[in-house]
Amino acid sequence: MLFLYVVLLSVSACLLVAGIVEQRRHYTHLESIPHRVLVNGIRGKSSITRLCAGALRGGGMTTVAKTTGTAARFIYPDASEVPVYRKFGIANVVEQIGIVRNAAAYRPAALVIECMAVNPALQEVNQEKLIRSTIGVLCNVREDHLDEMGPTLDDVARSLSRSMPIGGVCVTAERERLPILREEANARDCQLIAVDPESVSDDEMRGFRSIMFKENVAIALKVAELLGVSRRDALIGMIAAPPDPGALSVEEYTVHGTSLRFANVFAANDPESTLMNIRRLLAQRAIARPLHVVINCRPDRMERNQQMGSLIADIDPDGVVLIGEPVRSARSTIPSGWQDRVLDRGDNPDIDAVLADVANSLGSAGSLVAIGNIHGQGEVLIERLAASKTVGEPVRTGVLR
Numbered sequence: 241m242l243f244l245y246v247v248l249l250s251v252s253a254c255l256l257v258a259g260i261v262e263q264r265r266h267y268t269h270l271e272s273i274p275h276r277v278l279v280n281g282i283r284g285k286s287s288i289t290r291l292c293a294g295a296l297r298g299g300g301m302t303t304v305a306k307t308t309g310t311a312a313r314f315i316y317p318d319a320s321e322v323p324v325y326r327k328f329g330i331a332n333v334v335e336q337i338g339i340v341r342n343a344a345a346y347r348p349a350a351l352v353i354e355c356m357a358v359n360p361a362l363q364e365v366n367q368e369k370l371i372r373s374t375i376g377v378l379c380n381v382r383e384d385h386l387d388e389m390g391p392t393l394d395d396v397a398r399s400l401s402r403s404m405p406i407g408g409v410c411v412t413a414e415r416e417r418l419p420i421l422r423e424e425a426n427a428r429d430c431q432l433i434a435v436d437p438e439s440v441s442d443d444e445m446r447g448f449r450s451i452m453f454k455e456n457v458a459i460a461l462k463v464a465e466l467l468g469v470s471r472r473d474a475l476i477g478m479i480a481a482p483p484d485p486g487a488l489s490v491e492e493y494t495v496h497g498t499s500l501r502f503a504n505v506f507a508a509n510d511p512e513s514t515l516m517n518i519r520r521l522l523a524q525r526a527i528a529r530p531l532h533v534v535i536n537c538r539p540d541r542m543e544r545n546q547q548m549g550s551l552i553a554d555i556d557p558d559g560v561v562l563i564g565e566p567v568r569s570a571r572s573t574i575p576s577g578w579q580d581r582v583l584d585r586g587d588n589p590d591i592d593a594v595l596a597d598v599a600n601s602l603g604s605a606g607s608l609v610a611i612g613n614i615h616g617q618g619e620v621l622i623e624r625l626a627a628s629k630t631v632g633e634p635v636r637t638g639v640l641r
Contacts, residue, residue: 266337269344270372273351275301275467278371280355280363280403281379281414282396283513284456286484288379290315291460293352298477299469301350304343307484308356314339317346319482333357336370350467355403358385364402375466376403376410376430377459381417384510386543394420404430411435411462413455435462447479451488451520488517490526493628498599501527501607502625506536506614511547514611515554527607532598533557534610536618537564548612549573557581557609559601563589563617570612589617591624 270276279289286307293305293315305315308331312324326335333356343351353371357363367373381397389399397417401424404410409431412421418434425432437454440461445452457478464474490503503521508514521527533555537545549570552560560578562570565587574582585594598608610618 262337266340266370267372269340272344273340273348275350275375276371276373277350277352277375277377277463278355278367278373278403278405279352279377279379280400281377282382282384282400283508283510284379284453285354288377288456288459289352289354290481290484291456291478292377292463293350294319294477294479294481295460295464295474296350296352296467296469296477298473298475298480299464299467300473301467301469302346302348303350303352304346304348305352306339306343306354308354311484312356313484314342317348319480321482331356333362333366333370336366340370357403358388360389360399360402363399367403367405373403373405374408375463376405376408377463378403378410378412378414378421379456379459380412380414381421382510382512383547393417397421398424401425401428404428404432406430409433409466411459411466413437413459433462435459444475447475449479450483451524451526488521490521491625493625495625495628496596496599497604498602499605500599500602503527503607503609504614504622505609505611506618508611510544511551514548515551518555518609518611521609527609530558530602530606531555532559532561532602532606532608534561534563534594534598534608534621535567535570536610536612536614536616536621537562537567537570538613538616539565541613542566542569545569545612546573550575551611552578555609558606559583559598561585561594561598563587563594563621564613565616587617591617591620594621595624 277292279285289305289307293303296303302317304317307313313321314324315321355366357366378400381393383393389396397420401421404425406428410425411433413435414421422432435458437458440454440457460478461471461474488505490501493500493502505514505517508517535548546569550573553575560582562582563585567584567586571582583597
């Protein structure tokens with residue numbers, strides 16, 4: 241028995257020493273990167289990460305970035321990128337250690353990294369132990385992940401504030417809950433800078449070839465300014481930055497004889513962002529009526545399914561297609577006045593048949609907007625459309641906030 245105790249103590253001691261060595265090595269890698277920008281918030285983190293990295297590259301700074309979003313990417317100093325490998329496809333905040341190690345190998349002046357933690361305690365660990373950012377970004381406070389950060393939006397604001405750098409600087413575009421963010425920043429001796437979206441001119445926005453939000457651009461410009469990059473150079477770098485794979489996009493296809501403009505709004509999976517993006521696309525005439533909406537449901541996102549169904553009255557589409565599982569969760573919140581426009585295709589639909597129904601209803605031309613959750617039948621829908629004959633180049637691509 242004594243022997244077993246000795247073995248147990250020896251193993252524990254070895255693990256402790258290994259942990260201390262690994263921690264010190266990680267901190268050494270962090271300290272070799274002078275500027276570390278941690279991007280947090282509810283919507284638009286991946287896009288802002290790419291914009292910040294592009295702005296810093298525009299100023300001649302060697303910059304490495306990493307997004308989490310729809311498809312996690314490690315972005316090299318030359319803006320090329322590779323997917324982040326995850327064992328068994330499972331995301332874990334510990335992967336940030338390997339990201340920092342790989343980033344340090346390029347001796348960058350800056351690392352821009354998206355916060356991948358949702359749990360409040362893990363958000364704090366991500367900041368204080370894994371990244372130790374010198375500049376924080378808290379883009380916005382929206383209604384999402386309420387089960388972990390809620391139940392109220394005030395709770396979400398306080399949870400997100402755990403990623404603010406103690407004694408550092410944090411940049412935000414949030415307005416409604418700015419007083420809460422200021423209170424949290426003061427508690428951390430953190431300078432909170434609130435950017436004004438209108439500080440970005442329409443002329444500057446016209447330089448982008450894709451749909452952009454002034455809030456996101458304003459945040460990236462402020463981060464660049466804090467690091468000594470001129471506005472002109474930052475804008476040039478942002479315009480040249482490649483968009484996120486999950487970015488808002490509208491493409492035109494010919495589907496069963498119908499000229500179809502397809503808007504992929506899956507990434508805006510909270511109701512406020514979803515409705516905002518659809519309205520903006522309609523206002524900019526990237527999509528037009530007649531308009532159909534497809535809602536993809538997931539069994540582990542019941543609340544979100546219901547939220548998407550409740551948006552139908554505000555969108556006022558000519559038709560609604562429900563796919564995924566369980567579709568009843570979305571249908572239950574669609575107002576009665578729109579129930580006769582619903583086509584229920586269930587959890588394993590024939591996507592070709594779905595598209596045929598949409599084309600038949602739209603006639604010669606129209607638009608289809610995809611909302612909800614991309615995984616599962618949403619991915620099948622996108623793959624099937626991508627295999628269709630494309631009518632020209634993408635109409636627009638852009639970023640979500």
